[in-house]
Amino acid sequence: MAKDRKIDLVILGLLFHEDLTGYDIKKRIDGAISFFWKGSFGNIYPALSDMEKSGLVKKRRSETEGRREKILYHITDKGTDTLKDWLNAKQATNDLKYETLLKLYFGGAQDKDTALRNIGYFEEQVRADLAVLRTYKETLEKVLDRKDHVYYYLTVTFGIDTYEAYLKWCRGAKKTLNIMC
Amino acid sequence: MAKDRKIDLVILGLLFHEDLTGYDIKKRIDGAISFFWKGSFGNIYPALSDMEKSGLVKKRRSETEGRREKILYHITDKGTDTLKDWLNAKQATNDLKYETLLKLYFGGAQDKDTALRNIGYFEEQVRADLAVLRTYKETLEKVLDRKDHVYYYLTVTFGIDTYEAYLKWCRGAKKTLNIMC
DNA sequence: ATCAGCATGTAAGGCGTTACATGATTCA
């Protein structure tokens, strides 16, 4: 597997569940996963063909007749081992890039209102995302009997908890700016 | 300026304050900023020379005699304008990649203990980072009279608030896993 | 004298984004 290409693991994780096309994989990533990882076609298709070459996944043509054929990918034993090795490894990099905080950090180069406005934009975005996460949570709560869903559920509550912390911080930050600047 | 290279703005933001060498810039980024943005020499030096070519910064050789000469960079008016335009723009991308959550999401491929262990590693890291952030906070609280410091302070409290939310989530997640799996 | 830290870069390689290209299918 490519040395540092995490998309490979995302794909293996998804395929562990069920066979999928590249297009399906993109859709899955664009769902709940998109809150903590992203993927694009220009990312996924090359990864799939590399992984097929190295035997982590196998192609399975869909057999629905008459229809145009789709390429379903299936995880191999080697792919499963790779996935499990990764899950068992201690190493995990959380790489966070907040342009919002960058703008705030350098806010001294402009006026207070600019900083307040930028916090407002952030707040707006967070509120919208939070609404989506809450609908995910509700949906998942109905199906928590399946073990997998517990894992999905926990990533969603992670998002909700941190986004709520963001909102709380926004309120405090606006107050602080108004008092101090 | 390069179209999407955010490091340019980081550098301009830092230089708005004071003249710095490339080495200094790296050290600044490795401080409190590293919690929401990263930079490397292989990133910073090329950016500096590009920005000099496009007139956003100017070289100023340090004049301390006898010493080996250092290259101090100074922000130009054009650079200041670029910085302010960026601060005034609504657009801000927060790009978050949590490998920890990826592992949790795909946790169903392994056992509960693996997931618990991975949450533990995350918790450990968060605790360590939180301790650093708290010392930053204490230091900054003593100098909040300077307007710039309020902005720095707010980015630090952002870190503290979210990291505390992470820890709270960790406790809940471990409990949920123990009950449900 | 030696080691850590200061200081400036370059080069290779990898990864990802974006846009482009193409065509089928389904639904209104």
Place this chain on the structure above:
DNA sequence: TGAATCATGTAACGCCTTACATGCTGAT
């Protein structure tokens, strides 16, 4: 019939990480 969505890719370009290369300075 037209638009949206399904479906699979490729190509260019840009950015970043990592490692390498080099030499100075200050402290112990």
